[in-house]
Amino acid sequence: MTEAKIACRNLWKLYGADPAGFLKRHAGNPSIETIRAEGYVPAVRNVSFEVMPGEILVVMGLSGSGKSTLLRCLARLVEPTSGEVMFEGRDILAASERELIEIRRHKMGMVFQHFALLPHRTVLDNVAFPLQVRGTDRQKREARAREVIELVGLKGREAYYPRELSGGQQQRVGIARSLAVGPDVWFLDEPFSALDPLIRREMQDEFLRLQKMLNKTIVFITHDFDEAIRVADRIAIMKDGVVEQLGTAEELVTSPATPYVAEFTRNVSHDRLLSVGAVMAPAAARKPDAAAVQVEALLASVARQVLSSERPVDVVDDGGALVGTLSRDSLLDALYGKEQHA
Numbered sequence: 001m002t003e004a005k006i007a008c009r010n011l012w013k014l015y016g017a018d019p020a021g022f023l024k025r026h027a028g029n030p031s032i033e034t035i036r037a038e039g040y041v042p043a044v045r046n047v048s049f050e051v052m053p054g055e056i057l058v059v060m061g062l063s064g065s066g067k068s069t070l071l072r073c074l075a076r077l078v079e080p081t082s083g084e085v086m087f088e089g090r091d092i093l094a095a096s097e098r099e100l101i102e103i104r105r106h107k108m109g110m111v112f113q114h115f116a117l118l119p120h121r122t123v124l125d126n127v128a129f130p131l132q133v134r135g136t137d138r139q140k141r142e143a144r145a146r147e148v149i150e151l152v153g154l155k156g157r158e159a160y161y162p163r164e165l166s167g168g169q170q171q172r173v174g175i176a177r178s179l180a181v182g183p184d185v186w187f188l189d190e191p192f193s194a195l196d197p198l199i200r201r202e203m204q205d206e207f208l209r210l211q212k213m214l215n216k217t218i219v220f221i222t223h224d225f226d227e228a229i230r231v232a233d234r235i236a237i238m239k240d241g242v243v244e245q246l247g248t249a250e251e252l253v254t255s256p257a258t259p260y261v262a263e264f265t266r267n268v269s270h271d272r273l274l275s276v277g278a279v280m281a282p283a284a285a286r287k288p289d290a291a292a293v294q295v296e297a298l299l300a301s302v303a304r305q306v307l308s309s310e311r312p313v314d315v316v317d318d319g320g321a322l323v324g325t326l327s328r329d330s331l332l333d334a335l336y337g338k339e340q341h342a
Contacts, residue, residue, distance in 0.1 A: 003089055004050035005217040006074060006185060011047045011083035013069055013241075016040035019081040028082065032240055043069040044080070045241035056211065056218040058228040061238035067221050068189055070238070074219060075108060075187050076100055087185070105134050109183030109216075111174050113190040117162040123149060124158040127176045134181065141180075148176040151213075152206065168199040172206070179214070189221045204230050225265065229273055237261050250278055270335050271300040279334040280315045280324035288314040288322040295323050299334060306331045 012023060016039055026034060035042045043066045051057045059067045072078040074085055076092055084091050092103060117126050124145050131141035149158055152172040162170055171191060178186065191207075192200045208231060211218065222228055228235050229249045236246040237260075245257040253273060256262035277295040292314035293302045306313050312325035 002052060004086065005053045005055075005088065006219065007048075007050040007084075007086040008070075008074060009048050009084040009086070011044055011070070011073060011085065012081045013044040013066075013073055013078060014040045014042055014081045023082055042066075042241040044073060047083075047241075047243050049236060049243065049246055051217055051219060053217050054215045056220055056231055056233045058220045058222060058232035058235045059238060060222050060225065060228050060235060062223060065238040066241040067223075067238050069241075071187055071189055071219055071221050075104070075110065105130070106181060107184045109178035109181065109186045111171075111178045111186070111188045111191045113193050117170060117173055117177075119162050121161075122158065123154060123160050123162075123165070123173050126162070126173055127180050130177060130181050144180055145176070148179045149173075151179070151210065152176045166199070167195050168203055171195065171203060175207075175210070179210075184217060186216045186218045188218065190223070191220075192227070193222070193224070200227075207231060225268060229268070237264055249273055250275060254278055271303060272298055274299050274334055276302060276315050276326055277324070279330050280326045281312070281330060283314070283322055283325045286322060288316050288320070292316040292322070293326065294318075299331060302326070303331060303335075 010028070012019075014022065014035065016022065019040060022035075022038060022040060023030065029046060032042060032045070035045075045066075047070060049057070059070060061067045069078060073080045076085065076095075080093065083093075085093050087103065087107070092100065095103065118129065121129065124142060127149055128141040128145035131144060136144075146155075146158065149155060152175050154169065154172050154176065157165070157169070162173070165173065174191070192203045195203060204227060220231060232249060234247060235249055235252055236243045237252065238244065239260050245252060245261045247255075249268075250273060252261055253265045253268055253270065256265060275295065276293055276297050276299065279299070280295070291305070293305065293316070295315050295317050302313070306326055307328055309328070312327040312330075314322055315324040315326055317323050
């Protein structure tokens with residue numbers, strides 16, 4: 001069985017006078033009411049999950065939900081109050097400062113909302129900077145910097161300064177800098193939220209292109225559900241420091257675990273999210289019609305065919321075997337709800 005690349009177990013981060021003592025007095029699991037009554041601020045509360053190699057886990061929630069604090073706990077930029085953070089099977093909360101620095105220099109890449117580029121350094125020098133800190137000689141670090149600059153589409157701008165670049169180009173430099181060390185894990189905290197909508201979508205496309213090539217393990221923070229749907233393998237929704245639900249976008253929309261998740265996902269466009277398999281009806285074994293649709297297809301791609309058919313459309317798997325049928329009513333129910341289309 002494949003081991004998780006990153007995992008956290010019973011992770012807590014409280015702010016206040018004596019958070020560790022407070023947790024101990026309350027058997028390690030105080031209620032939100034108790035936390036607030038005693039004057040503590042709950043940033044992360046009893047969070048546990050795993051991120052598998054090559055997976056993109058998106059953590060999302062409103063401002064103050066704890067998502068950015070959680071990411072910083074995973075990278076140990078913020079010290080958790082209690083719990084475990086496992087990196088490649090090892091609890092990094094037990095690592096020494098020296099060991100932690102080595103992990104960050106060689107294993108982790110980070111990109112934040114504000115690009116934090118060095119204004120007096122060129123694109124080449126900005127991208128090479130982490131390698132300089134690591135002690136890599138100039139020839140090697142500049143060669144590596146040129147590689148990742150080309151990778152993110154900025155070849156020819158090596159000698160530019162940040163002030164000479166657009167917002168999207170500056171964020172590409174930030175991405176290149178984080179990739180220069182060849183990290184196994186990539187932490188991204190709202191990396192595109194400061195960009196204009198068109199540039200933001202362009203950067204999402206760029207991000208997905210890079211991930212297809214590099215296959216990194218990624219924790220990606222956003223408050224935008226549309227962005228989460230585009231980039232995530234799984235999504236965790238947080239509220240008041242707690243992960244309310246973790247699953248695929250389809251699972252969150254079709255089977256919300258709490259009223260908060262249902263409200264959070266209420267306005268999501270179902271046709272470009274839900275697959276045929278999520279809403280089809282089972283069917284007895286037989287030979288499928290030639291006009292059958294794929295079980296993994298999105299509803300948007302089959303809607304016209306289903307709505308124009310007088311009878312349910314057959315659904316097949318990758319091997320061509322019949323796995324169900326999709327009727328006009330089932331499609332309309334999924335897109336608009338039973339009450340609205342009845």
